[in-house]
Amino acid sequence: MKKIALATLLASGLMAADSGLYMGLDYGKATNTHEFTIGSSSAKYDNDYSDLKFKIGGGTDGELKFQGYLSKINYDIGVYDNQNNALYEIGFDMIKEFEVTPSFYPFVKGSFGVGRMDTDFTADGYVSELTFNIGAGLSYKAIDHIYILAGVDYIWRRWSDLTNGSITLETSDTALKPYIGMNYKF
Numbered sequence: 001m002k003k004i005a006l007a008t009l010l011a012s013g014l015m016a017a018d019s020g021l022y023m024g025l026d027y028g029k030a031t032n033t034h035e036f037t038i039g040s041s042s043a044k045y046d047n048d049y050s051d052l053k054f055k056i057g058g059g060t061d062g063e064l065k066f067q068g069y070l071s072k073i074n075y076d077i078g079v080y081d082n083q084n085n086a087l088y089e090i091g092f093d094m095i096k097e098f099e100v101t102p103s104f105y106p107f108v109k110g111s112f113g114v115g116r117m118d119t120d121f122t123a124d125g126y127v128s129e130l131t132f133n134i135g136a137g138l139s140y141k142a143i144d145h146i147y148i149l150a151g152v153d154y155i156w157r158r159w160s161d162l163t164n165g166s167i168t169l170e171t172s173d174t175a176l177k178p179y180i181g182m183n184y185k186f
Contacts, residue, residue, distance in 0.1 A: 021058045022057055024147070026179045026180070026181030027050070027051070028053075028177040030175035030176065031048055033047075034046075034173045038169055039167075045077075049075045052071065053072075055067045061141070064094070065096075067092070069090065069092075070088070071088070072086050072088055079127075079171075080120075080162075081119050086117070087115050087117040089115030090115070092111065094110050096108050102141070103140060103141040105141075106136070107137055107138070111131070128160045129160065130158050133154060135153035136151060139183075145184055146184060147183040149179075150179070153175075153179065155173075156172070157173045
């Protein structure tokens, strides 16, 4: 009972203070191109995906914001095998907003993330990746604590090299991902 009372008190304090803390969800669909390289040979194919992102961040409206995220990415086609497992990624975004009116905030952002996907293709049973992206969008303050977002990110992802004897498979992909989202500011 003490824990519930303490948690309620803490939550109330965060909501009462204009702390700048927020949490939210984004949903996007990316137009994606995978590139596989073995030695001097390479192949490209389209493999679009959907991305559901949970985020927690902080900062002042119209200024600099920082957020951490957990993302679940589902590709249309299995990247390394027919199982088509989801890619789970954690990362960090830095966002610079510009106040146009007290309700409209265009923004630019840069992001860094790392992820892991289960696969039968490797002896370890997984493959990892590193992601960088840049983006731009618009945040609209619908009511006191609710913000609606829309944006587009350009994403570059580098997967871990896979080696089988003397052959090394290098994989990377690029994507253009429009998304919509909502934040709740405490």
